[in-house]
Amino acid sequence: MEGDEPTVDKTAPDKSRGGCGKLIRIAFGMSSTTMFYYTKVLMDLFIEAESKDGVSFRSITSVEDFWKFTKGPLLDGLYWDKWYNGQDLPPSTEGYIYYENKLLGVPRLRQLRVSTNSCTVNSEFASFITDCYSMYTIDQESKEAFGPYFGKKTNDTALLVEFPATGGAQPSWSFNTVKLIRYVTDFDKFIMGCEVVFCIFILYYIIEEIIEIFATGLKYFADFWNVLDIVLIGMALICIIFNVHRTVTIVERLGDLLNDPGSYANFVALGFWEMRFNNIVAITVFFAWVKVFKYISFNKTMTQLSTTLSRCAKDLLGFFIMFFIVFLAFTQLGYLLFGTQVNDFSTFMNSFFTLFRIVLGDFDFHQLEQANRILGPIFFMLFVFFVFFVLINMFLAIINDTYSEVKSDMAKQTDVFIMADYIKQGYAKFRDKFGFRREKLEGYEQILAGDLADKKMTVSEWKEELQKTGFDEGDIDETFTKFDVDGDRILDVAEQKHILQELQRLQ
Structure with missing residues (x-):
């Protein structure tokens, strides 16, 4: 059987x-990795390049700076008329950036304006403030003609400068390097x-x-x-x-x-x-x-991982709900306490990711202390204690406890088919296919005709003898299980004769 x-x-x-x-x-x-370098080259050309007055796009803070950049680095970067050695470029190279990158069509400078009196002035300041400009949105955009109109189009490489009602200028940019x-x-x-x-x-x-x-x-x-x-x-x-x-x-x-x-x-x-x-x-x-x-x-190892994650999924779900309640509470607290003074807490999202960085050990304690000498250190210590020492260790405890249970359960399983067995069986079939079967059969016959002949043979004795001749554990267990008819983990004389008959038939 x-x-x-x-x-x-x-x-x-x-x-x-x-x-x-x-x-x-x-x-x-x-x-392609060249996309990164292409983006970097364009950023160096349009963002980092400085005018004669030392103004770059990144350093724009006023209307005057904007026009210095536009008349200097922007035009110089878009229209190349000199070789690196100072000689004039031929007409055939017109419209190329860095001599090799063709500028498709023409660049376009677009202005978006907010309508006058797009917000309401408080009655107490009405005598001092005559005009009120809201933040820019599509609804608040002014549609009045103020010069040549080119339609609602922007460039794929977008350089944006915002002039808020509070004064100054806020530059931003976007480079989309794609393979169309x-x-x-x-x-x-x-x-x-x-x-x-x-x-x-x-x-x-x-x-x-x-x-x-x-x-x-x-x-x-x-x-x-x-x-x-x-x-x-x-x-x-x-x-x-x-x-x-x-x-x-x-x-x-x-x-x-x-x-x-x-x-x-x-x-x-x-x-x-x-x-x-x-x-x-x-x-x-x-x-x-x-x-x-x-x-x-x-x-088997990967099975332990996947089984551990599936078993503790419900516990982790409950933990994450509790974790984010505490985490969001600290996020709001940090935003409200330090949002006006610390850049890392200037917005709710900045505050959220700053706290994640604190968990990973990346933080600037001096900024918190400088913003508020009392509340800064208290906030930091409370966050580290509740989130890092309590919640993070609770998370690890859930994973560790479940992993121990899974490992214990899998240790009791004896008939699990793992990748190592799959590879061993494939190797055994390869050996049999290319003439190694006789070598295996002769090894079995030597064991059955040796000192243990006509005696009951336990599984440990069977393994010990076969391992001496170079058989792997997978082949040993497979053969023993195949001929151990009564399943008592012992090969008696009748079962040994059955093995010999089967070996003679295969030869």
């Missing part, structure tokens, strides 16, 4: 491996092939999930992994639709630009959505890797 071989769904990883692999190739194929023309090189065409295969995979998964939903009904959505599959398919469909839309739109926009090179190339909306597309692809790849946890039961 043959013993039962441990069973495992060996095809499950292969089912998602192809789709995940194609997704990773697509995600990394459309990005996708299929140029041979590698790009290879990525296009991966995208086609990926679409086929998604179509297959959609059909498979629909069949499974009809077969299981609402129970389908009770499984976390099934919900994750739906999320992955939905995000993949969004990526596919946008990819097609982006390709078609780029062809149309470039065609219009080639017909009228002096027009403004409005790629701002397309660049914005291209960045969102890249974000969705990144999140999709992340979820695809999370799905790998579904198949890590092949490995």
Whole structure:
């Protein structure tokens, strides 16, 4: 009688491996490390470059500074008329930045204004204040003509200077380095092939999930992994639709630009959505890797990890509710106490992430103490005590306690099929296929004809003798279980004769 071989769904990883692999190739194929350096070069050109008066875009604080930058570094960066050696550039190189980067269309300077009296002046100050300007919003934007009008268009590289009603100037900037023309090189065409295969995979998964939903009904959505599959398919469909839309739109926009090179190339909306597309692809790849946890039961160590997380999920949920109640309380306290003096607490979000940095050991205690000599140190000590010493250690205790239980339970399991056994079985089949079977059979015969012949043989004796001849533990346990008919973990004389008969038959 043959013993039962441990069973495992060996095809499950292969089912998602192809789709995940194609997704990773697509995600990394459309990005490049040169994008970072390209962005840095443009930032150095437009943000860090200084005028003759020492004004850079970053240092703009007034209207005068704005015009010094505009007439100096901005125009010099957009229009290059000299080589590095001072010679004049030929007309054929007109419209290039850093001699190699073509400026599509023309740059555009846009002004947005707030309507006069867009806010209400308090009656007590009405005699002193005649005009009131609200913060800029689309609703408050002035639509009155104040010069040539070019429409609501901005540049893909946006340099923004805000002149608030309080005076001064606040510069900000945005650089979106994207690859809008996708299929140029041979590698790009290879990525296009991966995208086609990926679409086929998604179509297959959609059909498979629909069949499974009809077969299981609402129970389908009770499984976390099934919900994750739906999320992955939905995000993949969004990526596919946008990819097609982006390709078609780029062809149309470039065609219009080639017909009228002096027009403004409005790629701002397309660049914005291209960045969102890249974000969705990144999140999709992340979820695809999370799905790998579904198949890590092949490995005992990884099984302990996944089982620990699933067992303590409810405890962690309750802990996180309590944690964020305390954490948000300290966030609001820090914002209200130090928001007017400390930059790290100037907004609620800044305060929120500053406290996370304190948990990780990145903080500036001197700023808190300088803002308030009494409340600053008290706030810091209370936060460290309640969050770091109490809550964080409670979190670790939940994980550690659950892990100990899981490890204890798994130690009692003897028939768990792990990845090591899977590899050993594959290696054994390889040896058998290429002529190593006779060597194994002769080893078995030597043991049965040796000193232990015609005697009862325990599992420990069986292992000890076979290990001397070079057999691995997986083969030993497999053979013993197969021929131990009564399951008493002892090979009696009858069972040994059965082994010899089987060996003779195999030869």
